[in-house]
Amino acid sequence: MEKITLYYFLVKNKATLALGENIKLLLEDAAIEHEYVRLTLDETWDNKKVQFIEEGLYSGTLPYIEVGGKKFGRTIPIMRYISVKLGNKYHGTNDEENQLLDCVADITNDWFESMKWAFIDSDKNMENHAKVGTPKFLTIFERYYSVQKGPYILGNKISYPDFLVYHLLDDDKALNSLANYPNLQNLAQSFVERPNIKKYLATLSQ
Numbered sequence: 359m360e361k362i363t364l365y366y367f368l369v370k371n372k373a374t375l376a377l378g379e380n381i382k383l384l385l386e387d388a389a390i391e392h393e394y395v396r397l398t399l400d401e402t403w404d405n406k407k408v409q410f411i412e413e414g415l416y417s418g419t420l421p422y423i424e425v426g427g428k429k430f431g432r433t434i435p436i437m438r439y440i441s442v443k444l445g446n447k448y449h450g451t452n453d454e455e456n457q458l459l460d461c462v463a464d465i466t467n468d469w470f471e472s473m474k475w476a477f478i479d480s481d482k483n484m485e486n487h488a489k490v491g492t493p494k495f496l497t498i499f500e501r502y503y504s505v506q507k508g509p510y511i512l513g514n515k516i517s518y519p520d521f522l523v524y525h526l527l528d529d530d531k532a533l534n535s536l537a538n539y540p541n542l543q544n545l546a547q548s549f550v551e552r553p554n555i556k557k558y559l560a561t562l563s564q
């Protein structure tokens with residue numbers, strides 16, 4: 359696949375925080391040549407947003423990618439697009455599997471939105487999210503991941519929602535408290551051992 363340029367904000371000065379990282383992890387895993395451009399969510403963004411909308415990114419949101427002179431937006435659609443371009447590398451093998459992947463990916467949007475608003479609103483809401491929101495989503499995903507033997511949602515084959523779920527566990531600081539969620543723990547442990555992911559994660563701790 360051609361080189362991809364990924365655009366996303368640098369959130370709270372932490373390289374991996376929020377949506378862009380889902381795509382970054384996929385690009386790393388697939389060993390696709392890429393550049394990651396970080397923007398700042400400040401007054402300069404308002405002008406950029408107008409420009410992006412004029413260029414056809416009508417939602418005016420990040421992340422987006424540029425590839426072969428074309429721009430594509432929205433996290434999950436971008437991940438699906440990359441997977442399709444790679445011969446459905448990160449999709450299922452039939453309609454029913456793909457419906458399951460759609461479903462899991464859709465719930466990750468709910469999880470992200472719940473976490474985002476708690477994070478933006480106040481410390482009190484964040485506390486409430488940690489007590490109520492996080493366990494609610496962990497329980498839902500534990501159910502999905504218990505259907506197959508794992509470690510991934512489709513069993514041995516990784517697919518795009520696995521990246522989303524792993525990254526939410528990280529963003530929501532749940533990676534070290536998965537004792538009651540053995541299938542999610544299995545996912546997280548296997549995910550970080552994927553050779554390209556392992557190499558990439560090592561660069562973050564340098």
Ligand SMILES: N[C@@H](CCC(=O)N[C@@H](CS)C(=O)NCC(=O)O)C(=O)O
Pocket residue numbers: 376377407418419420421431432433434467
């Ligand atoms: N569900 C969308 C959410 C996109 C979104 O709301 N992005 C936020 C950053 S997390 C954004 O661009 N905010 C700036 C704005 O709306 O002007 C996706 O996954 O792409």
